[in-house]
Each structure stands twice: as structure tokens, then as C-alpha cells.
Amino acid sequence: MTGYRGLTWDHPRGRHALEAAAAATADAAGRPLIEWGVHSLEGFESAPIGELAERYDVIVLDHPHLGDALAAGVLRPIDELFPAELVDRLRRDTVGPSAASYTVDGALWALPLDAATQVSVRLPEVLDAAPATWREVAALAEGGDVPVALSLAGPHALLSLLSVCAAFGAEPATTPGHGLVDARNGAAALELLADLARRAPAGSARLNPIDLLERMRRVRDIAFVPLVYGYVNYASGPGALVFGDAPAQVAGGRPGSTIGGTGIAITVRSTPDRALLDHLARLFDPAVQAGFIPEHDGQPSLRSAWTNDVVNAASGDFYRGTLTTIEHASVRPRVPGYTAFQSAASAMLRDAMLADRTSLTRRAALEVVDAVNTRFDALASLSLTERSHA
Template sequence: MTARYRGLTWDHPRGRLALERAAETATDAAGAPLIEWDVHPLEGFESSPIEESAERYDVIVLDHPHLGDALAGDAIRPLDEVFPPAFLDEVRAGAVGPSAASYTLDGRLWALPLDAATQVAVRVPELVAAPPRTWDEVVELSKTAQVALSLAGPHAFLSFASICVALGAADGVAPATKPGSGFVAPELGAQAFGIMAELASRIPEGSADLNPIGLLERMRRDRDIAYIPLVYGYVNYASGPSALRFDDAPAATAGGRRGSTIGGTGIAISTRCRPDAALVVHLAGLLDPIAQGTFIPDHAGQPGLRSAWTDDAVNAASGDFYRGTLATVEDAWVRPRVPGYIPFQSEGSAVLRRALLEGGSADAALAELDRAFDALARERSVL
């Protein structure tokens, strides 16, 4: 029997398993299956045009930078048209870090923060006994241990932005979220690029081509990468045989702001969808605090509510993944949410990656990054 609604998520146990298991028992008023989930790979999740997905799917799992294009293209519904105000207020208050804020534009919430993730540090515990606290300590560690950077796809840009967040924290300087005056102050950008360039000169062979999942898989399996200072956290690698240890991201100075760029996923409803009461109840149930602290982590998910991140049982089952990285997710930076941002992120990452790996000019790379970012000012901003 055909499901009433079609959903799209990303193809990893963290992205699909809880949604698929919850759908197995969900039915509409006539007793038919409520929702069927399709998947696309991580690369599709990071870069596929949201407008195209919204033409084919009723429910879409997305990342917050897609909101600029989604709103410009009238692709998704504001959730206050669908869910009761009291429920949305509870979600906003209960979300960890800026997870709910990242899906909020024009005072309206556009996606439910199902899954919270940000860039954190990860190490092989028998190779690195204690994590570096600062970027200077990361550089020193790289001289005696195999330290990798997350550079594939959009991640060279995301790592760069996060280091800028850490380095600029003391002076209140951060990357821009509105185009028109460049992406980051030149001195700050040059300092962040310099750190990445020194680390990039010593990264393990073949690691620059791996996305976060590939890096963590290799790290757990081969143990030839000892430490990564910034990679999107995946609780799936924090427990069981050969578990990795996840820690807060480095700061510029001990006790300073952990530089990190919020990721995670939200559940949006496309404008093509006509949600009935059964779908509303089903999706709201995924954000129920009890489900977030039991069903979601029990099915390879990574909760979006702070109550789950601080729960004793959830942490005991995950090698303290959540408590070990909580300060970082609470401090995380929210990316621009303007039309055209996703292609800019891909382009900017390619520019930085070439300069880092091929010995290109830092000044030229940063100037190109500013040019590409400011070109977004010609797009219709929704901020």
C-alpha cells in the first residue's frame, strides 16, 4: 500500500534509521502507511538544490544554510502554519545550542531541529591521551602525531570559518553572515589560513579526500589518524569496539570560545504538502523529550534537545559523547542563510582546498572568498 507522504533524508544510520523505524508503525486516518522515506548520500544532502527536492517530497531533512534558497523559492512552509504555538515554543526552549535558532528566520521556525551536530575534536584514545585545548597545542601535536583536517566537499571552508570563530572570539570578530563587506577580516583570515596550511603540510596521505564519515571510519578502523581538531561529530563512532573519543573543539586560548560551525538536521515541510493531523502528530512525536532521550539514540540518531545531551543514560551509552562536546555545540556559529549560499560554500571550499594543498597564495584565496561571498548580495536576501 502506498504511503500518504514521501520524505527525503540522508543515507547514514544517523540520518535514516530512527525515521524509518518510526514510520513502520505510523498510519493515516484510513490505516494506510503514513510516510515513506527515500535517501540521498551525504554529498547530496550538503549540496542538492532544496527547491528540486521540495517539488518531489512532502517532508525534507535539511541543513539550515538551505533556508535562503528554500524561502526565496517558496519551497517550504513556516511551521507555525502547521504546529501549535505551545509546541513550537517548547522546541525553541529545549533545543541544544543554536539548533532551533538556526532554522528561525523572520521570527518564524521553518524546520524542527531533529538532530544536533557541530564540528568537534576526535582522537584515538590510545594515541592521544588528552585533547589539545588550543590551536597552538594542535599545531604542536601535529609535529609528533598524525593530525588530519576535514577538507573534502564543503569542509575546508567550514573548518576555516570555525577557526576564524575561535581566533576572533576575544575581540568579538566573527565571519560575516550578510554579504557586502567581505567574509572575514583580512588579518583574522590570514591567521586562520596559516594554521590550516601548517597542519595541511603534515596531514596523513589520502585523508584530504575523505568526508567526515570517511575520516571517522578510517580513524576507527586503521588507527592511522590520531586526532582531528574539527570534524562533524557522529555519536555512532563513540561506543563499541575501537570507540573514538570526542571532545570539545579547540579555542584560541585556554577557556576561550570553541570555534565551531553548527550543522545537524531539521525536518521541513514542503509547500506541496498538505499535512493532516496524523502527520503533525507523527513529526511532533520525534521531538518529544522522551523520544529524544530514548527512541532517537536507541536507533542511531543524534538528538536535538538539550535534555537528551545531558541525560545520564544517553551519555553512558555513548562514551560521554554529548557531555564531552556540549560546550562546543552551545558556542557554535550559525552560517549565512541567504539565497545562493550553498554554491558559494562549495566554491569557497574548493578555493581554500586548492590553496592549502597546492601551496597557493593565502591572499589570493582569501580575496576570492570575499569576492564570491559579496556576490551573494545581488541575490534576494531573506535575513
């Protein structure tokens, strides 16, 4: 049996199921088929994929990394490694745009293992139900009695803006050339988020999603977050939080959200044998998705697991409560340079939201959105340059 090096992210949701599955493959010498290493959530979100692919055979990644990965030619297409029946089933049966997010030019470049998107989360002892619209969210925060926070750290200021834009009826672009978001729509979304940010509990804007949810569960000084990536691990046990759909513009409208989750990619440095391919394929067996994965702190990707009664009973209905949101989630661009752009644009937006404790003017919001759009459109020339050297 060949030993492979894998990389995932350092959270129970990201590592426990993969490590347990690998342990079950150990040979007579006790060596697992895949030796999983980990890096932080921040590393998962922004580490250069080309550098990681030089050191690992199997990488758990997020779909925006595909732009840089494909430009560098460091991944093997899933379609050429696995049976067509499995690929077709993943395209058909994974929840929301999970498989679509890892599909570029008709090819699947990662196995969509973990499905997640931005959803709302609340303290059940403070809020009986989550606000259904952004107007209701704003009113809740303005009332002052219920602490409302936003997820703004790292790339999440930009991701929150993209999701509000989608809820407001303007789908963000996936290719550069005509801006990332509609200027007026983006400015309105930025004004709304800036108003919420200035009312949020101190220090909350600098917390990544894991730390934000940990603070909610343990300190309980944040009662509601309208958009944060859902983690089933915080939906049960002591201090359980309640997750629900993201807000819409109007009641019954589309809940704006930007899909995340993870996919398992195989790098070109690896020569995968049948043992590895069969091992990875087993992770997508419906029984494994509804049993082994959630039993080991994972978040499945198959719709059948998201609608499973046992899986939902064990998770406070986390999956059914957020199903509508993930089914309508947006996919981010998969172009070279996007992950670096995402970090830089998020910093620009976060600075604008947190610059002072007064309202952001429409003119100032338009200027920031224009700067983000200009920076995004600059990726068009990078894409052309990368392709010419591919």
C-alpha cells in the same frame, strides 16, 4: 491515512530513527505514514533544495539551504502548522543554536531534529586528552609522532576556516556586503590550516566526515582531528573514538565551531494532515529524544537528552564532552546562492591548502581570503534579485 514522501540522508544517524518511527505508523495495508527515501551526505550538503521540494513532502535539510528554499517559496512555516507551545519549547530547549539556525525573519522553517557541530576526535590509545588550543594542535602535528588530519572535503574546508576564525575572535558574517571573514583573521586561520593539511596523512583531505571517522576507527592511522562534525555512532562499540570540544585560541576560550545538524521541513507540495503533524511532533517528546532516537542511531537535539546520564553512558560521554562547543557554535548564512558559494569557496580554500608541500605565505593567504570574501559579497545582488521576484 495519507502517504507522504520524505527524504533524508543515507547514514544510520540520518535514517534509522525516522524509518523506525514511520514503520510504527503503518496502516492495515502495511503502508507507513511517511515513505522515507535517502540520498548521500554529499547530496544532503549540496543538492538544489527547490528541485527536491518538487518531489518530496518532508525533507531533512541543513540550515544554509533556507536561503534558496525561501527565495523559491517551497517551504511551509513551522509556526503556522504546529502549536505555539511546541515551537516555543523547541526554541528554548534545543541545544545550542539548533532552533535559531532554522529561524529566518522570526519564523521557524524546520523542526530541529538532529543537533551536531564540529568537534574534536581522537584515538584514546594514542592521546589521553585532546589539545585545548590551536597552538597545541599545531605543536602536536609538528612533532610528527601523532598523525593529525583535517576535514576538508566538500564544503568542509570553508567550514573549518569559519570555525577557526570564530575561535580567533572574529565571528563570520551571516549576510553579504562586508566580506564573510575578517581578512587578517581569515588569512591567519588559512595559514594554520594549510600547515596542518600538508602534514596530514595521505588521502585524508579528500574524505567526507563519515569516511574520515571510519578510517580513524578501522585503520587507526589518524590519531586526532581538531574539527569534524560529531557522529555519536563512532563513540561506542569496537574501535570507539573519543569526541571532545573543539580547540580555542587560548585555554578556556571559546571553542570555534560551525553548527550543522538537521531539520525537518515540510514543503508546499504537501497538505499535511493531523496524523503527519502529530507524528513529527512526537519525535520531540523528551522521552523519545532520550530513548527512541539514540536507541535507533539518531543524535537528539534536546538539551535534556544531551545531559541525560543514560544517553551519555551509552555514548562514551559524547554529548557532555562536546556540549560546550555546540552551545557556542556559529550559524552560517541563510541567503540565496549560499550553498553553491559554500562548495565553490571550499574548493578554492582546499586548493590553496593542498597546492604544494611548502608553507602558505601570508600574502597568498590574504589573496585567497579576499577572493572568498568577494565571491560571498556577490550574493548580495542575488539576494536582492531573488527577493524582487518573491
